[in-house]
Amino acid sequence: MKINKNYQKLEDSYLFSTIAHKVAEFTQKNPDASVIRLGIGDVTLPLAPAVVKAMNKAVEEMGVKESFRGYGPEQGYGFLKEAIQKYYASRNTHLELDEIFISDGAKSDVGNILDLFSQDNTVLVPNPVYPVYVDTNVMAGRKIVFADANEANDFLPMPDENIKADIIYICSPNNPTGAVYTKEGLKKWVDYALKNNAIILYDAAYECFIKDKNLPRSIFEIEGAKKCAIEFCSFSKTAGFTGTRCGYTIVPQELVYDGVHINKMWLRRQTTKFNGVPYIVQRGAEAVFSEEGQKQIQENIAYYSENAKIIADTLKAKGIYFTGGTHSPYIWLKCPNNMSSWEFFDYLLEKAQVVGTPGAGFGENGEGFFRLTSFGDRAKTIEAMERFSKLF
Numbered sequence: 001m002k003i004n005k006n007y008q009k010l011e012d013s014y015l016f017s018t019i020a021h022k023v024a025e026f027t028q029k030n031p032d033a034s035v036i037r038l039g040i041g042d043v044t045l046p047l048a049p050a051v052v053k054a055m056n057k058a059v060e061e062m063g064v065k066e067s068f069r070g071y072g073p074e075q076g077y078g079f080l081k082e083a084i085q086k087y088y089a090s091r092n093t094h095l096e097l098d099e100i101f102i103s104d105g106a107k108s109d110v111g112n113i114l115d116l117f118s119q120d121n122t123v124l125v126p127n128p129v130y131p132v133y134v135d136t137n138v139m140a141g142r143k144i145v146f147a148d149a150n151e152a153n154d155f156l157p158m159p160d161e162n163i164k165a166d167i168i169y170i171c172s173p174n175n176p177t178g179a180v181y182t183k184e185g186l187k188k189w190v191d192y193a194l195k196n197n198a199i200i201l202y203d204a205a206y207e208c209f210i211k212d213k214n215l216p217r218s219i220f221e222i223e224g225a226k227k228c229a230i231e232f233c234s235f236s237k238t239a240g241f242t243g244t245r246c247g248y249t250i251v252p253q254e255l256v257y258d259g260v261h262i263n264k265m266w267l268r269r270q271t272t273k274f275n276g277v278p279y280i281v282q283r284g285a286e287a288v289f290s291e292e293g294q295k296q297i298q299e300n301i302a303y304y305s306e307n308a309k310i311i312a313d314t315l316k317a318k319g320i321y322f323t324g325g326t327h328s329p330y331i332w333l334k335c336p337n338n339m340s341s342w343e344f345f346d347y348l349l350e351k352a353q354v355v356g357t358p359g360a361g362f363g364e365n366g367e368g369f370f371r372l373t374s375f376g377d378r379a380k381t382i383e384a385m386e387r388f389s390k391l392f
């Protein structure tokens, strides 16, 4: 038996596991410390009442012979796909039902989709970026090239004709920087992908935080994207499903490479390796799109956006450079006093008992930066910023 040696090229542990481990060590040594966690982007508000109601009803159905359900369709129930289809239609994007695949979250599908692509593709990943894009390709032994995101380009790298890439990752609003592409910016990537026979893997997990109607919430708002892009989205941040698990992936019928339909390949992959998301969870997700559900989740998103404003206002008052927060739940700040990302992590934990995410964990270009999330509790966010203010 030979192991996959590519795993040895990975960091010892996944970024958020390393942070959790460090915080656990700190709390063990300081049992009385009141630690405020603004690190991992995990939601704190409970599921919307409309979602809970729908899930309760589904549980009842599962307990009755006539309405009990066993295995569902691997690609998701029609009722949820129809709700997603309508959601896109409300933004003038038409999707066929068989282009929508329900999953247990964007993270899984972003990793699983790689089953469809040969190992000898070159992958283009922005730097800094959500570590899953890099790690999943390192595991598969693919060549990775990076697109520099930095202050000079407002953390929005543009395609470079001199760099040949086959698989391109885009996350907008971006994790970790909060930067959002305009339609013109995305169009340049779509044009590049079409010209170079590349595919774009578009992570739209944070689309619900976009407030400006002129900014694209889906890559399929861009002409030509259906011929070169797959979109991943999730209920995690939209509707607080981080622990409930549900997402969706859009694989257009028009995606054809080497005469092969990517949609068919994905269907084949999913029917073989995946047995679908629980019926109860899919009913909960469907309720997110009901009138009541939409109203309730918008209130939650507004709550998190207000947290982001509280963090942003503190940084502004202190004259600390940052991006994000407006169309994103993340604030990406420059570490004060030229500290490195991990130095600042330790400093903030030690002096203020506030946990954030070191920018270096998102790639080399993240060094010297730090990410705070607005998904925390309001009172704790205020308290964290008061503690922060006293330090600088």
Ligand code: MLT
Pocket: 039, 040, 041, 042, 107, 130, 175
């Ligand atoms: C993050 O903090 O970057 C996210 O919570 C990670 C994720 O969505 O998997």
